[in-house]
Amino acid sequence: xxxxxxxLFVLAVTSSLLSPAEAKPFTGCExxxxxxxxxxxxxxxxxxxLDLPPRDRWTTLMKDKGPQVVALIDDMSELVKKVAGERxxxxxxxxxxxxxxxxxxxxxxxxxxxxxxxxLPVSTVTLYNIFYxxxxxxxxxxxxxxxxxxxxxxxxxTGVFLGWDARNHSWTxxxxxxxxxxxxxxxxNNATVFESLSFSxxxxxxxxxxxDAFTFSLNKRFALNGGFLGLxxxxxxxxxxQRWVSFLTREVMEKAxxxxxxxQALSTPRLLxxxxxxxxxxxxxxxxIITRDRDNFDLxxxxxSGEWFLVQTNYDHWRSPPFFDDRRTPARHCLSAGxxxxxxxxxxxNVLSTRPVLNKGTVxxxxxxxRSGEVHAWRRACPDPCWPW
Numbered sequence: 001x002x003x004x005x006x007x008l009f010v011l012a013v014t015s016s017l018l019s020p021a022e023a024k025p026f027t028g029c030e031x032x033x034x035x036x037x038x039x040x041x042x043x044x045x046x047x048x049x050l051d052l053p054p055r056d057r058w059t060t061l062m063k064d065k066g067p068q069v070v071a072l073i074d075d076m077s078e079l080v081k082k083v084a085g086e087r088x089x090x091x092x093x094x095x096x097x098x099x100x101x102x103x104x105x106x107x108x109x110x111x112x113x114x115x116x117x118x119x120l121p122v123s124t125v126t127l128y129n130i131f132y133x134x135x136x137x138x139x140x141x142x143x144x145x146x147x148x149x150x151x152x153x154x155x156x157x158t159g160v161f162l163g164w165d166a167r168n169h170s171w172t173x174x175x176x177x178x179x180x181x182x183x184x185x186x187x188x189n190n191a192t193v194f195e196s197l198s199f200s201x202x203x204x205x206x207x208x209x210x211x212d213a214f215t216f217s218l219n220k221r222f223a224l225n226g227g228f229l230g231l232x233x234x235x236x237x238x239x240x241x242q243r244w245v246s247f248l249t250r251e252v253m254e255k256a257x258x259x260x261x262x263x264q265a266l267s268t269p270r271l272l273x274x275x276x277x278x279x280x281x282x283x284x285x286x287x288x289i290i291t292r293d294r295d296n297f298d299l300x301x302x303x304x305s306g307e308w309f310l311v312q313t314n315y316d317h318w319r320s321p322p323f324f325d326d327r328r329t330p331a332r333h334c335l336s337a338g339x340x341x342x343x344x345x346x347x348x349x350n351v352l353s354t355r356p357v358l359n360k361g362t363v364x365x366x367x368x369x370x371r372s373g374e375v376h377a378w379r380r381a382c383p384d385p386c387w388p389w
């Protein structure tokens with residue numbers, strides 16, 4: 001963890017020098033960002049029909065978004081080549097062919113179907129589905145109002161350190177991802193199973209809600225025994241008993257029928273990578289942060305410290321966040337300033353619009369309602385002065 005911190009700090013200093021605009025830390029809570037501009041910013045809705053053969057489930061979406069997927073993957077590939085060199089990049093792609101061949105169903109066939117629809121090699125679509133999770137910095141919030149109703153929201157920040165555009169003061173990959181954000185309604189037997197927020201061509205689940213059951217978000221966790229170690233074990237030692245994180249979460253969204261069933265299903269399997277799972281339920285007190293090692297977990301529940309909210313970024317809740325990436329303190333401050341009497345989607349959106357909770361890497365802000373079973377999201381922009389992450 002300390003090594004990651006050193007690297008991130010060096011990159012932070014370097015990145016801040018790339019922009020002439022002054023990036024300022026937290027100076028006050030946003031109070032007027034809600035409601036967002038739905039016409040211009042709202043993420044569009046598509047359907048994923050689970051009754052279709054896996055290879056055909058993403059065909060309709062790829063007809064609309066396929067060119068954007070190609071553009072993003074081409075850009076990501078060039079970045080990897082620049083950082084690692086073409087020889088290592090080609091070795092990575094050849095290794096990913098073996099990863100694809102060993103993926104569980106139906107994910108293998110779905111990735112192959114996306115590759116077929118876009119004309120991309122299967123290995124690069126696999127790279128996209130893996131590479132994305134490695135560079136995700138997020139903020140997830142669960143709050144409970146005075147009546148005991150729960151609200152769940154999150155900022156998804158990604159693309160940080162993946163190509164800084166000095167002219168536009170933005171992260172290249174984050175900007176490419178914004179038009180690819182999609183709201184997905186997953187159906188089976190002509191009924192909605194759950195809704196999620198995703199990116200075109202990405203088959204896992206990172207943000208989702210199941211009506212009258214639970215809400216869910218996933219945040220990246222950095223640890224020494226991280227995903228690269230799990231990937232090596234998968235490839236070299238054929239350790240296929242461990243679970244791919246976003247495939248597990250999709251399985252939970254499809255099969256779990258309650259908040260309790262969901263947190264139990266997310267707490268026990270051996271994972272390929274450490275992660276934070278954030279859940280909200282339907283009853284007062286049903287909110288938790290599951291801090292996962294690959295083999296173990298820690299559970300923090302709503303209200304155990306006497307608070308009416310949970311805040312999770314990308315650092316363990318029992319440790320202080322690093323000085324170069326403290327989104328937790330502003331989020332907690334602004335929730336406390338709003339007070340439980342103001343607990344609502346408006347408060348959540350305003351908190352997630354407060355710099356540096358909102359930053360140059362923020363792709364979308366999502367709000368989830370377990371009673372309606374709907375998740376809504378809006379593409380975000382952070383005009384200067386704005387923190388890089």
